[in-house]
Amino acid sequence: MSGPPIRAHVTGWGRYAPAQVLTNHDLEQMVETSDEWIVSRTGIRERRVAAADETTASMAAVASMRAIRTAGIDPDEIDLILLATLTPDYWMPSTAALVKEAIGNTRAAAMDVAAACSGFVYAYATAQAYITSGMARHVLVIGAEPLTRFLDYTDRNTCILFGDGAGAVVLSASDEPGGALGIEMTTEPQGAYMIWLPAGGAKSPPSSKTIARGEHFIRMEGKETYRFATRTLASTALTSIQRSGLEPADIALFIPHQANIRIIEAVAKGLDLPMERMFVNLDKYGNTSAASVPMALAEAVNGGRVKVGDRIVIVAFGAGFTSGAVTIEWTADPARGIAGDAAVRPDEIKVRLPVDWDSVDPIPDALAEVMRRPGLVDVPLDDVVPGDLGLPAQEVRS
Numbered sequence: 001m002s003g004p005p006i007r008a009h010v011t012g013w014g015r016y017a018p019a020q021v022l023t024n025h026d027l028e029q030m031v032e033t034s035d036e037w038i039v040s041r042t043g044i045r046e047r048r049v050a051a052a053d054e055t056t057a058s059m060a061a062v063a064s065m066r067a068i069r070t071a072g073i074d075p076d077e078i079d080l081i082l083l084a085t086l087t088p089d090y091w092m093p094s095t096a097a098l099v100k101e102a103i104g105n106t107r108a109a110a111m112d113v114a115a116a117c118s119g120f121v122y123a124y125a126t127a128q129a130y131i132t133s134g135m136a137r138h139v140l141v142i143g144a145e146p147l148t149r150f151l152d153y154t155d156r157n158t159c160i161l162f163g164d165g166a167g168a169v170v171l172s173a174s175d176e177p178g179g180a181l182g183i184e185m186t187t188e189p190q191g192a193y194m195i196w197l198p199a200g201g202a203k204s205p206p207s208s209k210t211i212a213r214g215e216h217f218i219r220m221e222g223k224e225t226y227r228f229a230t231r232t233l234a235s236t237a238l239t240s241i242q243r244s245g246l247e248p249a250d251i252a253l254f255i256p257h258q259a260n261i262r263i264i265e266a267v268a269k270g271l272d273l274p275m276e277r278m279f280v281n282l283d284k285y286g287n288t289s290a291a292s293v294p295m296a297l298a299e300a301v302n303g304g305r306v307k308v309g310d311r312i313v314i315v316a317f318g319a320g321f322t323s324g325a326v327t328i329e330w331t332a333d334p335a336r337g338i339a340g341d342a343a344v345r346p347d348e349i350k351v352r353l354p355v356d357w358d359s360v361d362p363i364p365d366a367l368a369e370v371m372r373r374p375g376l377v378d379v380p381l382d383d384v385v386p387g388d389l390g391l392p393a394q395e396v397r398s
């Protein structure tokens with residue numbers, strides 16, 4: 001006897017942005033650039049930088065606990081943890097495994113997903129498949145990146161673009177209508193070397209030579225990437241919308257990958273929609289790769305831009321070249337997110353360190369200079385109201 005089809009609804013969402021801010025004016029001290037150039041060519045004004053004791057896993061764990069609190073479930077109810085990142089803490093174990101331990105989950109399978117800036121959308125689609133096939137009931141999908149550790153601060157073409165952060169959602173099985181309506185994913189390997197990080201892998205293992213040649217930093221062909229993005233984002237979004245039986249005009253809000261305001265404007269133009277339908281927060285965070293879509297999604301929902309019944313589209317592109325889009329019918333009470341964020345303090349979450357850990361400083365020299373400046377402000381998430389939890393208090397496991 002077959003029941004109603006299983007759907008995957010977003011029941012939880014959360015994000016984490018490190019407190020330290022690196023402004024365009026700070027970058028003016030480091031490379032030949034200007035605030036005016038960066039703002040006019042990209043829309044980015046500032047980005048966040050993870051502190052020395054923060055890692056991919058620690059940022060991911062905070063965003064995850066916020067998403068789990070928003071969903072109102074116990075961490076141990078999660079069956080599968082998918083962590084999208086191009087900056088894992090280690091080659092092995094997976095960063096997802098570290099997050100599993102940090103959030104106090106004993107049951108879930110955990111793995112990382114490597115699809116660069118499209119990683120979160122790819123992981124979301126994977127979670128969707130697990131849930132609708134009956135293989136999982138609750139899946140935690142995370143995007144987390146400390147990208148500022150992989151940038152060449154002598155290369156003004158790349159170092160101005162990227163920042164650090166994490167975002168997460170919980171997808172839960174439901175027999176009610178809603179959740180993902182249509183999904184599209186593409187990979188075009190002819191663009192493989194347009195954005196890449198040459199050394200450290202099997203093709204070119206780390207050595208003093210690879211370090212001397214600066215091959216452990218992100219490299220990018222900006223113009224080619226820009227062309228791919230403007231061509232592909234709108235078409236990928238459109239295919240996902242059409243698979244849902246909808247038109248672009250039916251979509252209340254697009255949550256595009258936050259790479260460049262001009263790319264997002266091109267998507268709006270390509271779909272013949274006003275910019276008000278595009279959510280933008282890249283001015284504050286820059287491009288946080290796999291973290292960008294879930295951070296933007298959580299901010300959009302908490303900021304009142306999404307309501308129950310809205311159709312929204314998450315859409316991303318990135319190295320590979322990859323692209324992906326999911327059209328989603330929103331079903332969760334948006335008010336839960338602010339309380340979920342506020343219920344979890346970053347210092348409550350502990351990621352276990354390796355036994356032989358002896359004070360590694362992962363901050364690049366050029367950045368360390370800026371980060372040592374006095375009077376660094378601790379910027380909280382702007383929409384968190386401390387003390388206003390709204391949810392029943394639950395113990396945070398660590």
Ligand SMILES: CC(C)(COP(=O)(O)OP(=O)(O)OC[C@H]1O[C@@H](n2cnc3c(N)ncnc32)[C@H](O)[C@@H]1OP(=O)(O)O)[C@@H](O)C(=O)NCCC(=O)NCCS
Pocket residue numbers: 032033034037038041042117156157160161195220222223225226229259260287317318319
């Ligand atoms: C990188 C990017 C912002 C550059 O913008 P652009 O308008 O294409 O700029 P150009 O590359 O044509 O450079 C124009 C000039 O500005 C200079 N320039 C580049 N970076 C600069 C900076 N940070 N500050 C000042 N000048 C800069 C260039 O050297 C060039 O000078 P030249 O004409 O004397 O050679 C843009 O190509 C882009 O956003 N590409 C996509 C990147 C992306 O999204 N990557 C992530 C994918 S997930």
